[in-house]
Amino acid sequence: MTQPVEAGMRTAIEELLARYVHCIDNDALEAWPDFFVEDGQYLVTTRQNHSSGWPIGIMYCDGRGMMQDRVTALRRAIVFEPHVYRHIVSSILIGHAADDSYDVESGFQVLRTAAEGTTVIYGCGRYLDEVVAQDGRMLFRKRTVILDSSRIDTLLVIPL
Amino acid sequence: MTGGTNSKHAWPDDGVTRVPYFVYEDADLYRVEQEQIFRGPVWNYLGLEIEIPSPGDYITNYVGDTPVIVLRAENGEINAFVNRCSHKGSMICYQPSGHVSNLVCPYHNWVYDLDGRLKSVAFRNGVRGQGGMPPDFDLSEHPLIRLRVATIRGMIFGSFAQSMMPLEAFLGSRLVAHIERTLDRPSRILGRCSQMMRCNWKLYAENSRDTYHPSLLHSFATMFKLNRLSAEGGVEMDDAGWHHLVFARRHTDQVSVDYDAAALRADDSGYALADPRLIEDWVEWDDGITNSIMTLFPCLNLQQSLNTVAIRQMVPRTPLESELFWTFLGFADDDERKTRIRLRQSNLFGPAGFISLEDGAIGEFVQKAIRGEREQTTLIEMGGRDVGPSPKTRATETSVRGFWRTYRRLMGL
Numbered sequence: 001m002t003q004p005v006e007a008g009m010r011t012a013i014e015e016l017l018a019r020y021v022h023c024i025d026n027d028a029l030e031a032w033p034d035f036f037v038e039d040g041q042y043l044v045t046t047r048q049n050h051s052s053g054w055p056i057g058i059m060y061c062d063g064r065g066m067m068q069d070r071v072t073a074l075r076r077a078i079v080f081e082p083h084v085y086r087h088i089v090s091s092i093l094i095g096h097a098a099d100d101s102y103d104v105e106s107g108f109q110v111l112r113t114a115a116e117g118t119t120v121i122y123g124c125g126r127y128l129d130e131v132v133a134q135d136g137r138m139l140f141r142k143r144t145v146i147l148d149s150s151r152i153d154t155l156l157v158i159p160l
Numbered sequence: 161m162t163g164g165t166n167s168k169h170a171w172p173d174d175g176v177t178r179v180p181y182f183v184y185e186d187a188d189l190y191r192v193e194q195e196q197i198f199r200g201p202v203w204n205y206l207g208l209e210i211e212i213p214s215p216g217d218y219i220t221n222y223v224g225d226t227p228v229i230v231l232r233a234e235n236g237e238i239n240a241f242v243n244r245c246s247h248k249g250s251m252i253c254y255q256p257s258g259h260v261s262n263l264v265c266p267y268h269n270w271v272y273d274l275d276g277r278l279k280s281v282a283f284r285n286g287v288r289g290q291g292g293m294p295p296d297f298d299l300s301e302h303p304l305i306r307l308r309v310a311t312i313r314g315m316i317f318g319s320f321a322q323s324m325m326p327l328e329a330f331l332g333s334r335l336v337a338h339i340e341r342t343l344d345r346p347s348r349i350l351g352r353c354s355q356m357m358r359c360n361w362k363l364y365a366e367n368s369r370d371t372y373h374p375s376l377l378h379s380f381a382t383m384f385k386l387n388r389l390s391a392e393g394g395v396e397m398d399d400a401g402w403h404h405l406v407f408a409r410r411h412t413d414q415v416s417v418d419y420d421a422a423a424l425r426a427d428d429s430g431y432a433l434a435d436p437r438l439i440e441d442w443v444e445w446d447d448g449i450t451n452s453i454m455t456l457f458p459c460l461n462l463q464q465s466l467n468t469v470a471i472r473q474m475v476p477r478t479p480l481e482s483e484l485f486w487t488f489l490g491f492a493d494d495d496e497r498k499t500r501i502r503l504r505q506s507n508l509f510g511p512a513g514f515i516s517l518e519d520g521a522i523g524e525f526v527q528k529a530i531r532g533e534r535e536q537t538t539l540i541e542m543g544g545r546d547v548g549p550s551p552k553t554r555a556t557e558t559s560v561r562g563f564w565r566t567y568r569r570l571m572g573l
Contacts, residue, residue, distance in 0.1 A: 001529065022530070024221050029516050037291065045351070046352075046353055046510065048256075048352065049351045049352065052349075054349060054350055054351040054352070054488075055350055055503050055505055056350040056351030056488045056502070056506045057351055057353070057498060057506075057512060058511055058512045059507065059512040060503055060504065060507055061434060061507075062435070062437065062500075062503075062504055064434075064509070065434035065435030066434070066435045066437075066438055068435075068503075069433050069434050069438060070287060070507075072434070073514055077380045077383060078379075078380065078517065078518065079377060079379075079518045079522070080517070080518065080521050081521060081524075081525075087377060096522070119422070123172040123196075126168075140384045146400050150352065150353045150354055151352060151353070151354045151355075151356055152354065152355050152356065152511035152512075152520075154355070154356065154357065154358065154511075154520045154521060154524065155355065155511050155512065155517040155518070155520035156186055156512035157512065157520055159515060160244065
């Protein structure tokens, strides 16, 4: 994160981050893979795994196809108690990495509300992103979700 | 009704085919389990030798409720102690792992060596001749509480039972052979995490022995014919029926009349992976087994599923909460391609695993449904009413019955 980022680009990236969490929180998951480039990388991991250099985390998608499979499985196969998220994203840092590529870091908190009605803090941590401009849109080339805790409450089925 | 003198915890007459629901939420039984099972005549998983390669390296873990320190001593041996100072009971090691030259309690600076011997006590002789410990205080009488330790293929086990049988005898020759087969090369950690389950630990202990449920509950696997019961496979056990091994060979699956007739939710033939690289694999073991899950009493799993190798350790937290610790392994000689395949396959397991995440929810479903129930029982008769190997089919609950037979013996129920 060396070069300054001009205001228009900053606004576009912040909007990408906002649209992403609204997509998930509003249960529009079929559109979730479209926030990534075709071979985009998505990894949910933990602070411990990340700092230890361990590659396996909690969820990994190597391209949009695996993201679509996540959504299809969630809709058609997996048994779980229905719940929704509310993401709160803050403290966004944006740096111009190279050409059309931007390094973005932000903090997040996710509240989970189950069908029975209970709302809990499901997790918190940070997003580490590589964002690129493609066909006039900002997209994630890589999104790493680093949970502060190594402990997952019950299960993770909806992406973070 | 049978069940000895304690009528509150009487067991139904039907032996191991009926389990009263109260055993999944009773706080008194939970306390007895700590003593008679976790601190009783069993070998508990403590960690991996690769986590503590050098003298002074330590990790912390739990045996049931009891916190333990596992460390490499100066002579290269592995020691395990209760993580509790002999003085006032403080935890000594409060980091998950680290390196020490001796063990120092943070509360009053009592110092133990790596063999658990108390070496010094702060202000033992008082300050300027005042205070201090009584003259007859003897350091040698206050070591840390030590567990017996044994290892197999880099897995460390500990036991509180002084007259514990050797680890190999506890596991039995079939399980020993399969552990040696699975961890046949130097391993390395690829990742870890835990899954907090809102259920009693025994619900997961049963679930991980339940060879009947995976293709039904975990419908993702069945859709892709990863683990249908119609694939060749079976259940092996040690002679005592404490532990079991379920295995399958994926590439032997036939179109199954039983499945198609049942019109399973799980078997949706119109469904295909958008990216089949998720289950790309290579044949890594000569025996052709593509899925093998070992469950050791009381609640430890070593699994190999395609090229995923994982250890699952269950730690009971309260009568109604349990934490499952996942450690994903690769091997030291893995190249980048193999690591990437293991990384993609890791989507099948863990708290977000297509074939495992429901296990985090199903125990809670049971726990919610049995709340306060003191009379009713489960019904465990799939595959018969006895305990024994089932070499030809996984449509059996024999391993679940094996768990309960062992549980009742150790608990005196």
